[in-house]
Amino acid sequence: MTKNNVSKKDEILNAAIILFAEQGFSNTSITEVAKATNASTANIFYHFKNKEELFLAALENVKQGIITRFDEYFRDRDFTNGLQMMEEIISYYLYLAGSMEQWFLLLHSHYPYRLALVNNVCRDHLEQTYNSLVEIFEQAVVRGKKDGSIADVDSRKTALVIFSMVEGVVRFKIYNLYDAGALFNELIKSCNKILKYKE
Amino acid sequence: MTKNNVSKKDEILNAAIILFAEQGFSNTSITEVAKATNASTANIFYHFKNKEELFLAALENVKQGIITRFDEYFRDRDFTNGLQMMEEIISYYLYLAGSMEQWFLLLHSHYPYRLALVNNVCRDHLEQTYNSLVEIFEQAVVRGKKDGSIADVDSRKTALVIFSMVEGVVRFKIYNLYDAGALFNELIKSCNKILKYKE
DNA sequence: TTTTAGACTGACTAATCAGTCAGTACTTGT
DNA sequence: ACAAGTACTGACTGATTAGTCAGTCTAAAA
Numbered sequence: 001m002t003k004n005n006v007s008k009k010d011e012i013l014n015a016a017i018i019l020f021a022e023q024g025f026s027n028t029s030i031t032e033v034a035k036a037t038n039a040s041t042a043n044i045f046y047h048f049k050n051k052e053e054l055f056l057a058a059l060e061n062v063k064q065g066i067i068t069r070f071d072e073y074f075r076d077r078d079f080t081n082g083l084q085m086m087e088e089i090i091s092y093y094l095y096l097a098g099s100m101e102q103w104f105l106l107l108h109s110h111y112p113y114r115l116a117l118v119n120n121v122c123r124d125h126l127e128q129t130y131n132s133l134v135e136i137f138e139q140a141v142v143r144g145k146k147d148g149s150i151a152d153v154d155s156r157k158t159a160l161v162i163f164s165m166v167e168g169v170v171r172f173k174i175y176n177l178y179d180a181g182a183l184f185n186e187l188i189k190s191c192n193k194i195l196k197y198k199e
Numbered sequence: 200m201t202k203n204n205v206s207k208k209d210e211i212l213n214a215a216i217i218l219f220a221e222q223g224f225s226n227t228s229i230t231e232v233a234k235a236t237n238a239s240t241a242n243i244f245y246h247f248k249n250k251e252e253l254f255l256a257a258l259e260n261v262k263q264g265i266i267t268r269f270d271e272y273f274r275d276r277d278f279t280n281g282l283q284m285m286e287e288i289i290s291y292y293l294y295l296a297g298s299m300e301q302w303f304l305l306l307h308s309h310y311p312y313r314l315a316l317v318n319n320v321c322r323d324h325l326e327q328t329y330n331s332l333v334e335i336f337e338q339a340v341v342r343g344k345k346d347g348s349i350a351d352v353d354s355r356k357t358a359l360v361i362f363s364m365v366e367g368v369v370r371f372k373i374y375n376l377y378d379a380g381a382l383f384n385e386l387i388k389s390c391n392k393i394l395k396y397k398e
Numbered sequence: 399t400t401t402t403a404g405a406c407t408g409a410c411t412a413a414t415c416a417g418t419c420a421g422t423a424c425t426t427g428t
Numbered sequence: 429a430c431a432a433g434t435a436c437t438g439a440c441t442g443a444t445t446a447g448t449c450a451g452t453c454t455a456a457a458a
Contacts, residue, residue, distance in 0.1 A: 008435080024309060026225035030416065040437050045417060047435090109309050110223060113374040130376060157385040161364065164371055164382070165389075168363030171370065175312040177329060178359060186356040190364075190393045197392050207405080229446065239407050244447060246405090 009047045011037045017058045021105035025055055056121055059112055062103045063129045069096060070136060082144020083195055087188055089140055090166055094180055097170040105174050137163045144195060151198040162191055208246045210236045216257045220304035224254055255320055258311055261302045262328045268295060269335060281343020282394055286387055288339055289365055293379055296369040304373050336362045343394060350397040361390055 015036040019028040030051060034041045048054040073092055079085035097104045106112070107129065116123040138159035144150025169187055173180035214235040218227040229250060233240045247253040272291055278284035296303045305311070306328065315322040337358035343349025368386055372379035 023313075024223060024225060026223055027310075029414075031414080041416085042418080042438080043436050046437095051416065105309065108370075110304065110307070110374070111226075113376070114222075117375070126376075154385065157382065158389075160377060160382055161368075161385045161389050164367030164377075165360065165364040166367075167370065168365075168367030169360075171307075171366065172363055175309070176316070177312070177325075178363075183356065183359055183363070186353065186360045189398055190357070190360050190389075193392045193396045193398060194389045197396060199388055199392065228444075230444080240446085241408080241448080242406050245407095250446065 008037070008039065008043075012039060012044055012047060013054075013057055013061055016054050017061060017106060018102050020055060020058055021102035021109070024109055025051075025111040030054075052115070052119075055111075055115075056119070056125070059106065059122065059125045062106050063125050065100065065103055066096070066129060067132050069100075070132070079143075081147045081149035082140050082142070083149035083192065085143060086137070086140035086150075086162070086191060086195065089136055090162075090187065090191060091184075093166055094170065094173075094184065097173060098180070101174055104170055108171055108174060134159055134163055141195070150195045153195065153198065158194065162194060165190070207236070207238065207242075211238060211243055211246060212253075212256055212260055215253050216260060216305060217301050219254060219257055220301035220308070223308060224250075224310040229253075251314070251318075254310075254314075255318075255324070257305065258321065258324045261305050262324050264299065264302055265295070265328060266331050268299075269331070278342075280346045280348035281339050281341070282348035282391065284342060285336070285339035285349075285361070285390060285394065288335055289361075289386065289390060290383075292365055293369065293372075293383065296372060297379070300373055303369055307370055307373060333358055333362050340394070349394045352394065352397065357393065361393060364389070 012033060016028075016033050019032055019036065023032075030041050030044055033039075033054070034044055044054065048057060070092075077088070079088060107126075112122055112126060116126050134156075138155050141150055141153065141155045141159050145152060145155065165187065169178075169180050169183055172178040172183070211232060215227075215232050218231055218235065222231075229240050229243055232238075232253075233243055243253065247256060269291075276287070278287060306325075311321055311325060315325050333355075337354050340349055340352065340354045340358050344351060344354065364386065368377075368379050368382055371377040371382070
């Protein structure tokens, strides 16, 4: 496997991520992917068994990208407490959704969730992606409860609600509905209230 | 225009909503819509200029459906205060998203938001739908601020954040990610905290 | 009874689709 | 030098696609 071959396969994969994200699975033809990478359609089917496999490879790439980015982010960061950690996680999440919009467009499209019902590989990719993300939010809650910056709330459920709130804002952003920037301060404020008070 | 003709057009429209919602625009063929309604493809193009017009009609139908349902809901309801009103709105929103899943699947798919960039009719439908929904949430906040059940928060932005939180949970539900029922109590609790406290 | 108009269809088309296959170019180990 | 395997392509296929068109059927108005 030469250096050039690997990079051609990656080139196809990266083009596929962008096209699938922007246009959807069904509305993206192999011919389009081929044109975007100066490859023949036959070459795409040489590297990927079929169109569905190409999509699964794209989804796995997105999963790995998100997990890796958060790993790197945590590696060279330290937080004063759990509440501040949550604030920074949300901040980084919104930053990532802005700079890697294709990843989140792909994750927000309906196709993979339908495919997951009949394809275990797809289901696993989605499960792993969301488990990793929710776990990150949950870790902040658990830590905050220990250091006293967060009230005695249900860690998992609170993490899920805050995650769904952030995902809602991300969806508004990538679908051009509302500006996430304008909502950022309100998002952090609301998050603080959810975490600081007990009921 | 006889009674039968109208109902055939409506039959086609209703089938289109379900198919577009479940399979997406590109992955739904006119042939499929025709088969589902025992019509010829030519008949579909007799009632609707082209596939895109059929989609726009479906989107408008969803918009009208949501607005009408909320109008009816408010017509025979009275709330003790703004905070309770918000709780009931969220409750009804989740109920509606469960019973009329196709509507929300259609609104959550990426296609209409891409189409809205180049098609004003589509953009207007989406804008009107979301304006109506956010306004409902905002009315509850405004009322709660007047009657004292809600703290002095930014009505619009708070409404948007709560709406995005609810929409996030709805997305988890219709994409089979997490059970909305299990998150309902946590959602209401979080919403109360956001509305009760001032920061 | 004849006219007219709306609802509807079968048969068609040109384009596009995912995927195949036989064969070529290039590299690398022996 | 040669064998072998990897990367890649042009030319193809059968199926499916959105959309057209000429013409049929029905019911009501004239």
